[in-house]
Amino acid sequence: MDKIVVEGGSRLTGRIPISGAKNAALPLLAAALLPTGASTFKNVPQLADVRTMAKLLRMLGWTVDEGKTKTELTIAPPTGKKKPKLEAPYELVKTMRASVLVLGPLVARYGRARVSLPGGCAIGARPIDQHLKGLQALGATVSLDHGYVDVTAKRLKGATIVLDMPTVTGCENLIMAAALAKGRTVIENAAREPEVEELATVLNKMGAKIKGAGSPLITIEGVDELLPIEHAIMPDRIEAGTFAVAAAMTRGDVLLEGAVPEHLDAVIAKLRASGVTVAAEAGGLRVRGTGELTAVDIITQPHPGFPTDMQAQFMVMACIAKGQSVIREMIFENRYMHVPELGRMGADIHIDGRVAIVKGGTKLTGASVMATDLRASASLILAGLVASGKTEVLRVYHLDRGYEAIEKKLKAVGAKIKRAKQ
Ligand code: EPU
Numbered sequence: 001m002d003k004i005v006v007e008g009g010s011r012l013t014g015r016i017p018i019s020g021a022k023n024a025a026l027p028l029l030a031a032a033l034l035p036t037g038a039s040t041f042k043n044v045p046q047l048a049d050v051r052t053m054a055k056l057l058r059m060l061g062w063t064v065d066e067g068k069t070k071t072e073l074t075i076a077p078p079t080g081k082k083k084p085k086l087e088a089p090y091e092l093v094k095t096m097r098a099s100v101l102v103l104g105p106l107v108a109r110y111g112r113a114r115v116s117l118p119g120g121c122a123i124g125a126r127p128i129d130q131h132l133k134g135l136q137a138l139g140a141t142v143s144l145d146h147g148y149v150d151v152t153a154k155r156l157k158g159a160t161i162v163l164d165m166p167t168v169t170g171c172e173n174l175i176m177a178a179a180l181a182k183g184r185t186v187i188e189n190a191a192r193e194p195e196v197e198e199l200a201t202v203l204n205k206m207g208a209k210i211k212g213a214g215s216p217l218i219t220i221e222g223v224d225e226l227l228p229i230e231h232a233i234m235p236d237r238i239e240a241g242t243f244a245v246a247a248a249m250t251r252g253d254v255l256l257e258g259a260v261p262e263h264l265d266a267v268i269a270k271l272r273a274s275g276v277t278v279a280a281e282a283g284g285l286r287v288r289g290t291g292e293l294t295a296v297d298i299i300t301q302p303h304p305g306f307p308t309d310m311q312a313q314f315m316v317m318a319c320i321a322k323g324q325s326v327i328r329e330m331i332f333e334n335r336y337m338h339v340p341e342l343g344r345m346g347a348d349i350h351i352d353g354r355v356a357i358v359k360g361g362t363k364l365t366g367a368s369v370m371a372t373d374l375r376a377s378a379s380l381i382l383a384g385l386v387a388s389g390k391t392e393v394l395r396v397y398h399l400d401r402g403y404e405a406i407e408k409k410l411k412a413v414g415a416k417i418k419r420a421k422q
C-alpha cells in the first residue's frame with residue numbers, strides 16, 4: 001500500500017488543471033445503461049471510484065473501453081445473445097456506495113434490478129430509503145432479502161415524489177428511472193447540486209425531457225427510448241475547492257484551470273471572508289493567500305449551501321487562522337474522523353455532536369496520520385503542507401478514490417510531496 005509524504009513549508013504558485021468531477025462521472029456512467037447504443041464520455045477522471053463503476057458496468061454485461069486517451073470511456077450495451085445481468089453484488093457496493101446508482105437505470109430499462117444494500121459507512125449511516133420510496137411511487141415493487149434490495153416494475157409510471165431531504169444520488173437515481181417511465185414525474189425537494197444538473201443535461205442530450213434540474217422542482221416527461229451520446233464531464237468543484245484551500249493556507253498564488261466559479265459560490269464566499277483573494281479569470285479561478293487568515297464559521301448544507309465535502313479542508317484552514325471557528329456538520333453525522341488525526345498534529349478542536357469548535361493560531365507539527373475517508377485524507381495533506389517537518393498520510397487508497405494524481409498536481413506548484421510505499 002502507498003502513503004503520501006509531505007514536507008511542510010512551501011508556498012504554492014502556478015497552475016493546477018482540475019480533472020473531471022467524480023460525483024458527476026459516477027451517475028453519468030450509470031446513465032450509460034439507459035441508451036440503446038454506445039455512449040462516450042470525455043474528461044473522465046482517473047480515479048479508483050470510476051474504475052469501480054466501470055467494473056460494475058462490465059459485470060452487468062456492458063463493455064467499457066478506453067479511447068485514445070485514458071480520459072475517454074465508451075460504454076456499450078450487451079449485443080446479440082448476451083443478456084444483461086441485473087445485479088450489483090455486495091463486493092462492489094461495499095467498496096463504493098455510489099454503485100446504487102445502477103438501480104434506477106436498470107429498473108427503468110430492463111424492469112428489474114437487484115442491488116446489495118450499502119449499509120453504513122465511515123461518515124454515517126447513509127440509508128437509501130428515499131431512493132426506494134421514489135421507485136415505489138413510480139410503481140416499482142421493492143423487496144429485501146439476504147442483504148439485497150430487489151426492485152421490479154413492468155414499466156415505471158410517472159408520479160409526484162416529495163423527497164424527505166434533497167438526497168443527491170437519490171435524486172439522480174429517480175431522474176434516471178423517470179426518464180423512461182410512462183408519463184410525467186415531478187420531484188419536489190430535489191437536490192440542486194451541479195452534478196444533478198449535469199446528469200439532466202446528459203439525459204436530455206440522450207432524448208429525455210427533463211426540466212428544472214438545479215432547482216428544487218424537477219419535472220420529467222417520460223420517453224420510450226434514449227439514444228447514445230458523447231459528452232465531456234464537468235470539472236470537479238470539490239477538487240478545485242481543495243486546491244483553493246491549499247493555495248490560501250500556503251499564502252500561495254494558484255490558477256485552478258477549468259474550475260467553474262458558479263459551482264463554488266459558498267466556498268468562495270467563505271474563502272473571501274477568511275481574507276483570501278479569489279478572482280474568476282479566463283480559464284479558471286485564481287486564489288491568492290495574501291494576508292493573515294481569519295476564522296470563519298461554517299454550516300454544511302445541501303447545495304447551494306456550503307458543501308459537506310469541503311468541511312474537513314476548511315477545518316484545517318481554521319486551525320491556522322486567527323480566532324475561533326465554529327463548524328456545524330449538518331449532512332453526515334460522523335464526518336469528523338479527521339479530528340483525532342489533526343489532534344496528533346497539534347490541532348485544538350473540540351467536538352460536541354455535530355458541532356466542532358476549532359481554536360485557531362495553531363502551529364501544526366508533522367506526524368504520521370491515518371486517512372479515514374476521502375475528504376479527511378485531503379485535509380491531512382493540507383495540514384502537512386503547512387506543518388513543520390514531515391507528515392506521512394497512511395492508507396492512501398481513500399485519496400485515490402477521489403483525487404486524481406493529487407501529489408503530482410501539488411508538486412507541480414511547489415509542494416514537497418511524494419508517494420512512497422507504506
Ligand atoms: N439520506 C437518507 N436517505 C436516503 C438518502 C440520503 O436519509 O435515501 C441522508 C444521508 O444519510 C445524508 C443526507 O441524506 O445524511 C444526504 O445524503 P445524500 O444522499 O445527498 O448523499 P449521497 O448521494 O450518498 C453524495 C456524494 C457525496 C456527498 C453527498 C452530499 C456522490 C457519489 N456522492 O452522496 O460525496 O458528500 O452527496 O453532498 O455524489 C465525496 O465525494 O466525498 C462524497 C461523500
